[in-house]
Amino acid sequence: MALACASQGVAAEASAQPQPMPLPLPPAVPAPQDVPFGSTIALSVDGTDLARHILSMKETIPLPTRIAQKGGDFVLLYPMWLPGNHSPSGTIDQLGGLTVKADGKIIPWLRDTVTVSAFHIDVPQGTKQLEVSYQLLTPVSPKVGRVVMTDTMENVQWSAVSLYPAGYFTRQIMVHPSVTFPAGWSYGTALRSDGTGAGSKVSFQTVSFNTLVDSPIFSGKYFKKFDLTQDDKVSVTLNVMADQPQDLAATDAQIQAHKNLVKQANILFGSHHYAHYDFLLALTNKLGGIGLEHHQSSENSGPRGYFTHWDKTFGMRDLLAHEFTHSWNGKYRRPDGLWAPDFNTPQRGTGLWVYEGQTQYWGYILAARAGLMTVPQVKEALAEVAAVYDNRQGRQWRPLIDTTNDPIIAQRSPESWRSWQRSEDYYSEGQLVWLDADTLIRKLSGNTKSLNDFAKAFFGTNNGSVVTSTYNFDEIVKTLNAVQPYDWAKFLHERLYNTSTHAPLDGFTRGGANVVYTEKPSEYVKSYSDLRHVSDFMFSLGLTVNKKGSVSDVLWGSPAWQAGVTRDQDLVAVNGVSYDPDALQDEITTAKNKDAAPIELLLRDGERYHTVSVTYHGGLRYPHLDGNTQLLDTMLAPLGAQKDAAGSAAGK
Structure with missing residues (x-):
């Protein structure tokens, strides 16, 4: 009875206590308006502090008349929604030392409590401009993040080193940028010098903030430029920096393959959407890896032996073709959900299956047509892709279209x-x-049409324009139907929105090819594995192992998965003998005998050791294409010799 009375008393006291209510949100950061900012911002970057990996910036920001006359809240934004990242991944955690001055006096700033990339500045009445200084405390090692400064090279990304005024479309904000490089270094960028710099300082022409963010810089001690310009006289340059000077030793034939890339892309799309184009390529083991598209340039990294071990590095040589394709697909033509008025407005990635998916397709095709990869190498690469996605069981619960949310989710x-x-x-x-x-277009048209025709019709509009042209699903379907009538809406919907047991492999089988597995890895698998320092047992035991002996991936549902193996466990021993990739291959081969004992794996998980038994008798398995690959051969052949860019001998 006493307990009941006590409970009633607590209830009465609780009912008398005020319940918490939500705190009102602060006023919204000014929304972007399509009006000119009015004055030019001066932005200078000091990139000379290599030892501490620090970039130091100064911005001079003339204030709009209404703020100068009356004073009040002026908001600066740090870019968060970065082009090509498809997510709010701006490196705001690296911003430091932010100081705002006017007329030599410090003005306090206050970070917005909701939009943490926004900085409020209470501007005194009569202030005409702000002097803003800050640093980017870039990662000093890969453990902290992507390294962008080393003793021989650096990568300046303007989205990471700039603040811009809220309330404007960024295409309406003009910036005069400059960079001070280490003495004696060269650089590559889509920006162009205005000729006023002195010493190691380079002053660039005034551009919009959109163009600035889209024009990163590679700078290095060991640097070489190669001219890839074609007959149309539109300048295209391959800018290469390297850890060591000997890594720049490219042959004429290798550079010709890069020239062929430009030629084949121009034929494919029947247009260009850049005033000039600069490939930025870092051959490095020190700078963080990157592959990032821009409208008139691209940031790329490759192994030190990109040129000097040409026969071994083809497993990544579709990268430049992929990023170059983005000048048309992604930068010029862009899904409407991926266009935004500034760099802090959320984007929607539903169209990434075109933006990235079709670019991935053309990256392989153009690499073969240019000679960056051979046709057999690209066919081996396609076989690997087919096998990976056909064995990916996640497709049984998650449709492909939902993965376009992953840049934000993960x-x-x-x-x-x-x-x-x-x-x-x-x-x-x-x-x-x-x-x-x-392949379906080719079949339906009797080999008179192909996706080449779609590329020219869809991406080839407004030749020479660098203004983004947005599109939606209906326009894709309409253009496909103009090339070859078919129920393309149903075709795409089935592959994008439905779950399935197997990957869409009709592109192979329609021409008579099939994915098969043999005990011998393809040359592509060898190159890919060497470049990424992994041993591939994905289609046998169901795992890959990195060069340190740690399990780097486990295939869901595979024998290794069934045995309880997870990634990031150290593979210490196989059947009682210290792990070695070749020895594991031998054990897998021996276990082909159906009466063979399970393969015993000794694993270390932190401080704990345990042994698992993997029951598997399938032998080594690596994917290859078998059957008739003539259609693929035709699709990968260079354009230009035939009358129709759709693809010559497709029907022969």
Whole structure:
């Protein structure tokens, strides 16, 4: 009875206590308006502090008349929604030392409590301009993040080193940028010098903030430029920096392949959408890896032996073709959900299966047509893609279209079970969808049309224009139907929105090819594995192992998965003998005998050791294409010799 009375008393006291209510949100940051900012911002970057990996910036920002006359709240934004990242991944955590001055006096700033990339400045009446200084405290090692400064090179990305005024479309904000490089260094960028710099300082022509962010810089001690310009006289340059000077030793034939890339892209799209184009390529083991598109340039990294070990590095040589394609697909033509008025407005990635998926397709095609990869190498690469996505069981619960949300969901962080979670599958499974579409167009048209025709019709409009042209799903379907009538809406919907057991492999089977598995890895698998320092047992035991002996991936549902193996466990021993990739291959081969004992793996998980038994008798398995690959051969052949860019001998 006493307990009941006590409970009633507590209830009465609680009912008398005020309940918490939500705190009102602060006033919204000014929304972007399509009006000129009015004055030019001066932005200078000091890139000479290599030892501490620090970039130091100064901005002079003339204030709008209304703020200068009356004073009040003026908001600066740090870019967060970055082009090509498809997510709010701006490196605001690296921003430091922010100081705002006017007329030599410090003005306090206050970070917005909701939009943490916004900085409020209470401007005194009569202030005409602000002097803003800050640093970017870039990662000093890969453990902290992507390294952008080393003793021989640096990568300046303007989105990371700039603040811009809120309330304007960024195409309406003009900036006069400059950079001070280490003495004696060269640089590459889509920006052009205005000729006023002195010493190691380079002053660039005034551009819009959009163009600035879209024009990163590679600078290095060991640097070489190669001219790739074609007969149209539109300047294209391959800017290469390297850890060591000997890594720049390219042959004429290798540079010709890069020239062929420009030629084949121009033929394919029948246009260009840049006033000039600069490939930025870092051959490095020190600078953080990158592959990022821009309208008139691209940031790329490759192994030190990109040129000097040409026969071994082809496993990544579709990268430049991929990023170059983005000048047309992604930068010029862009899904409407991925266009935004500034760099802090959220984007929607539903169209990434075109933006990235079709670009992935053309990256492989153009690499073969240019000679950056051979036709057999690209066919081996396609076989690997087909096998990876056909064995990815996550497709049974998650449709491809949902993976276009992954840049926001996962922020490209490591995943425990990628084959089940699916990650950003719109890249390479999207590639398979477009291979399927290409072969279907060829079949339906009697080999008179192909996806080449779609590329020219869809991406080739407004030749020479660098103004973004947005599109939606209906326009894709309309253009496909103009090339070859078919129920393309149904075709795409089935592959994008439905779950399935298998990957869309009709692009192979329609021409008579099939994915088969043999005990011998393809040359592509060898190159790919060497470049990424992994041993590939994905289609046998169901795992890959990195060069340190740590399990780097486990295939959902595989024998290794069934045995309880997870990624990031150290593979210490196999059947009682210290782990060695060749020895594990031998054990897998021996276990082909159906009476063979399970393969015993000794694993270390932190401080704990345990042994698992993997029951598997299938032998080594690596994907290859078998059957009739003539259609693929035709699709990968260079354009230009035939009358119709759709693809010559497709029907022969």
